[in-house]
Amino acid sequence: MVRTVMRVGTALALSCVLLLVTAATGRAFGSVRPVPGPVVRGFDPPADDWLPGHRGVDLAAEVGSVVRAADSGVVGVAHTIAGRGVVAILHGELRTTYEPVTPTVRAGQSVSAGDVIGTVQTGHCAAGCLHFGLKRGEEYLDPLDEVTAVRLLPASAVALAAKLAAQRRAVLAAGGFEASGSGVLLNPVGGPITGPYGLRFHPIFHEWRMHEGVDLRASCGTPIRAAADGVVVSVSYDSSGGHRLVIAHAGGLTTHYLHALRRYGVHEGERVEQGQVVGLVGSTGWSTGCHLHLTTKLNGRLVDPAGLL
Numbered sequence: 001m002v003r004t005v006m007r008v009g010t011a012l013a014l015s016c017v018l019l020l021v022t023a024a025t026g027r028a029f030g031s032v033r034p035v036p037g038p039v040v041r042g043f044d045p046p047a048d049d050w051l052p053g054h055r056g057v058d059l060a061a062e063v064g065s066v067v068r069a070a071d072s073g074v075v076g077v078a079h080t081i082a083g084r085g086v087v088a089i090l091h092g093e094l095r096t097t098y099e100p101v102t103p104t105v106r107a108g109q110s111v112s113a114g115d116v117i118g119t120v121q122t123g124h125c126a127a128g129c130l131h132f133g134l135k136r137g138e139e140y141l142d143p144l145d146e147v148t149a150v151r152l153l154p155a156s157a158v159a160l161a162a163k164l165a166a167q168r169r170a171v172l173a174a175g176g177f178e179a180s181g182s183g184v185l186l187n188p189v190g191g192p193i194t195g196p197y198g199l200r201f202h203p204i205f206h207e208w209r210m211h212e213g214v215d216l217r218a219s220c221g222t223p224i225r226a227a228a229d230g231v232v233v234s235v236s237y238d239s240s241g242g243h244r245l246v247i248a249h250a251g252g253l254t255t256h257y258l259h260a261l262r263r264y265g266v267h268e269g270e271r272v273e274q275g276q277v278v279g280l281v282g283s284t285g286w287s288t289g290c291h292l293h294l295t296t297k298l299n300g301r302l303v304d305p306a307g308l309l
C-alpha cells in the first residue's frame with residue numbers, strides 16, 4: 001500500500017504551487033460538501049515549498065460530526081498516526097484529503113459521492129473544523145475553485161455560523177463582558193457599523209470569507225480615538241491592513257485599528273487613555289474607501305466588536 005505524500009499541510013510538494021487558476025477538469029467535480037459548515041480558513045499556499053502555508057480549506061464542523069466523500073472514487077489512505085486520522089480518496093487524476101478524521105472506511109474501498117468516510121476529530125481549529133485538501137499529482141489546488149459543493153454555502157451552514165457566533169458570545173461573557181452593546185469600548189470614530197463581523201460574501205474575491213471585525217463609517221482624516229485605556233502593542237504597516245495599530249487593554253482584550261491615513265501618532269509601549277486621538281482615518285491597504293476597520297480579540301480569540309461598543 002502506498003502511504004507516502006499524504007501528509008497534507010506538512011507534505012513536501014515536489015512541484016511549485018502557483019496561484020494560477022488551473023485548467024478545468026472538463027466536468028463538474030465534487031457534488032457533495034464533506035461537511036456542511038462554512039469555510040473558516042481559505043487556501044493560502046506558501047510562496048516556496050518549504051515555507052508554512054495552508055494547502056487546503058477549513059470547513060467549520062463540530063467534533064464527531066460525519067464527513068462525506070466529495071465525489072466518487074477509491075480510498076487511497078485511511079489511517080491514524082499519533083492520534084490524528086487522515087482519509088484520502090483517489091478520483092482519477094484528482095485526490096481529496098480529509099483531516100483530522102477518524103476513518104470509517106478502509107484503503108482500497110470504493111466510495112460514492114456522499115458516502116460517510118469518517119467523523120471529525122478535534123485538533124485542527126479551536127472551535128472544530130475539517131481540513132479539506134485537493135491535489136492533482138503533486139500540485140495542491142484550491143477546493144474553492146474546483147469543488148462545486150464547497151463553492152456553494154448550504155442553508156445549514158448559516159445555522160452553524162449562528163451557533164458559532166453564540167459560542168463566541170459565551171467566551172465573551174466568560175471574560176466578564178456583556179453579550180451585546182456593553183459599552184466597554186468607545187466607538188473610535190463615532191460612525192455606524194457599515195460592515196458587520198462574520199462571514200460575508202466578499203465583494204472583490206467573490207467567495208465566503210470571514211470578516212474579522214467591523215467597518216465603521218468615517219470620512220478621510222477623521223480622528224481615531226483609543227477605544228479604552230491601554231498600552232500600545234504594535235504600530236505597523238502591511239499590504240492588507242495598511243497602517244495598523246494594536247492596543248492591549250485590561251481583561252485580555254486587544255483592539256486592532258486598520259487602514260489609517262498615515263502612521264499612527266503613538267509608539268509601542270506607550271500608555272494611552274480612552275478617547276485619546278491615536279491617528280487619522282484613511283484607506284491604506286485592502287480598502288475601497290476611507291473607513292475604520294476595528295478588530296477585537298479576547299485572550300487572542302476574535303470576538304465581535306459590536307458586542308463591546
Ligand SMILES: [Zn+2]
Pocket residue numbers: 041054056057058124130131132
Ligand atoms: Zn486547515
Ligand SMILES: [Zn+2]
Pocket residue numbers: 195211213214215293294
Ligand atoms: Zn473591515
